[in-house]
Amino acid sequence: MSLLNNVFYFQNGIGVFANVFLLLFYIFIILCHRPKPMDLIFCQLTLTHTVMLLTGVFVWVTDMFESLNIDNDIKCKTAFYISRVMRGLSICITCLLSVFQAVTISPSTSFLANFKLKLKKYISYAFFYIWSLNLSFNSNLIIFVGGFTNVSETSQMKVTKSCLLFPISYIIKALILTVATFIDIFLVGVMLITSAYIVLILFRHQRQHKYLHSLSCPRSSPEKKATQTILLLVTFFVVMYWVDFIISSTAVLLWIYDPVIQSVQKLLMNVYPTITPLVQISSDNRIINILKNIQSKYYQIL
Structure with a gap:
């Protein structure tokens, strides 16, 4: 367990x-420059992942230092x-990212091309509905999650050392x-469909413009590079x-708790x-x- 904990903190530190x-980079772009719609989506995704990682650290740190003056029940809830809200936002915004790119690179003759000029407006609405x-939906956790109070209660399931x-x-x-599975499957299905559509567009584009390229590998255009990055993230x-x-x-479903399995799941x-910010930065x-x-x-200076 100590090894898994060390790996967890190292992973979270990098993340x-x-x-x-x-x-900070996206905030600077939004405040000081004219941001692209893609910058707004990536900024939301980055904010979500930052809070997600910090929340995970908070839960584990307060488990290690139980003497902290924080009510256990409030802390857990x-x-x-x-954590669950950020997880839901992560899948929703990643799905939005995939759909946005599919619309962006769609040819002018396609149905999706009609939405290109309204993307920025639709993104604002999308953010509102996603949040x-x-x-x-995740407000039910306030009722069903709490601090660990009765060790002998077998009907309770621990999810961390001090929460159940x-x-x-x-x-x-x-x-x-x-309901949660249906929503997740729907969003993942949309990601897979839009990703397949993007791959098809890239394949057709490569075949149609093959005569423009030399035998050596051409330098990827910014649009193609962004599309490949999004495909990598979605996959x-x-x-x-x-x-x-x-x-x-x-x-x-089985109502079981295993510290090792929980640690592996957290990792x-x-x-x-x-991984996402590292891919974006590179x-x-x-x-x-x-x-x-x-x-x-x-x-x-040196």
Whole structure:
């Protein structure tokens, strides 16, 4: 367990640092420049992942230092509510990212091309509905999650060292799990469909313009590079999501708690918010140029 804890804190440290750096960059772009719609989406995704990682650290740190002057029940309700809301926002915004890019690169003859000029307006509405849906749907955790108070209570299931799920009737548990699964499957399905559409467009574009390229590998255009980055993020998210979904659903249905399994699940949940900013930083020429300028100035000072 100590090894898993060390890996968890190392992973979270990298993830928080990368996400905070990226969040500051997008805030600067939004406040000081004319942001692209994609910047607004990435900013929301980065904010979500930053809060998600910090919430995970908060839960584990307060488990280690139980003497902190924080009411255990309030701590558990707050931390798990925020954690679930951020998880829901992550999947929704990643889905929005995939749909947005599919509309952006769609040919002028396609049906999706009609929405290109209204993307910025639709994104504002999308953000409102995404936040409203996740804040309201996950409010049930305020009722069903609490501080660990009765060790002998077998109907309670621990989810961390000091937090638990209260007994839930099978009907309510099945209803919540069914609705949550339906929403997640729908969003993942939209991601897969839009990703397949994007791949098809890229394939057709490559075939139609093959005569323009030499035998050597051409330099990717910014649009193509952004599209490949989003495809990578969506693919990675879908894989990590289903692994986490299988583990968490099994634990809830069987009503079991295993510290090792929970630790592994936590690591898997944090892989996507940790990897995402690193992929974004390495694929955004604006950030790369800033880092190069900082590096050159540093060497000049030396």
